[in-house]
Amino acid sequence: MRIVYFGLLSCGLNLMAISYLPAAVSAPMSAKQDLGLVQETAENFLRAQSAGLPGQVEIVLGPVDARISLPTCAALEASLAPGSRAWGNTTVIVRCATLNPWTVYVRATVKVMAAYVVSAKPLTQGHILTAADLTMRSGDLSQLPTGVITNPDQAFGRTLAANLAFGSPLRKDMLRVQAAVIQNQSVKLVSSGRGFSVSAEGRALNNAEEGQLVQVRSASGSLVSGIARTGAIVEVSY
Numbered sequence: 720m721r722i723v724y725f726g727l728l729s730c731g732l733n734l735m736a737i738s739y740l741p742a743a744v745s746a747p748m749s750a751k752q753d754l755g756l757v758q759e760t761a762e763n764f765l766r767a768q769s770a771g772l773p774g775q776v777e778i779v780l781g782p783v784d785a786r787i788s789l790p791t792c793a794a795l796e797a798s799l800a801p802g803s804r805a806w807g808n809t810t811v812i813v814r815c816a817t818l819n820p821w822t823v824y825v826r827a828t829v830k831v832m833a834a835y836v837v838s839a840k841p842l843t844q845g846h847i848l849t850a851a852d853l854t855m856r857s858g859d860l861s862q863l864p865t866g867v868i869t870n871p872d873q874a875f876g877r878t879l880a881a882n883l884a885f886g887s888p889l890r891k892d893m894l895r896v897q898a899a900v901i902q903n904q905s906v907k908l909v910s911s912g913r914g915f916s917v918s919a920e921g922r923a924l925n926n927a928e929e930g931q932l933v934q935v936r937s938a939s940g941s942l943v944s945g946i947a948r949t950g951a952i953v954e955v956s957y
Contacts, residue, residue: 764797774833781826
């Protein structure tokens with residue numbers, strides 16, 4: 720097997736290989752590989768991998784050394800090495816999987832230009848986010864930490880898990896959902912079933928977010944379980 724290197728592999732996501740078939744299905748053994756097809760295969764692979772990313776994707780491929788001479792290939796395959804990702808500075812592995820195999824490493828830079836959410840002022844841990852706390856900024860997402868939020872609606876009403884300096888990108892791992900029910904809080908038990916609906920008072924035995932299971936000690940002393948709802952309400956179904 721012939722192997723040609725054009726740069727170092729980067730770290731990131733592990734992605735599956737995608738195969739692309741050039742127009743020529745077969746060719747004489749003496750024919751030489753069109754290096755433009757090698758680059759085209761690498762670019763098509765990166766576009767397929769970045770299709771679901773927000774914003775505008777810009778792909779710049781590094782040159783393939785025109786001095787190399789490879790036998791033509793009827794089945795080019797593109798992939799990323801384990802631990803690599805399809806954006807930022809990366810390397811695409813283009814392989815020939817025929818009887819005369821060879822491998823070329825094509826360097827590439829993939830930018831993802833999009834708007835993302837940043838803090839409009841310094842914010843402290845435990846703060847519940849509102850529209851006044853956030854603003855938008857545009858830039859290359861590949862240069863930002865993983866998990867940057869691009870839709871402010873995903874942040875409104877959430878609680879900050881850490882302090883956030885002015886102008887800092889907001890990440891998903893910085894957010895916590897505000898508890899719908901708090902331990903030892905007085906709650907309203909709403910019980911429903913076929914043809915009836917009743918309510919009673921109780922005390923929550925654990926914290927729970929909207930939609931999570933919570934245990935409640937009723938006023939009569941019995942232990943019941945239900946679904947936490949905003950407003951200190953627990954739904955119990957029979």
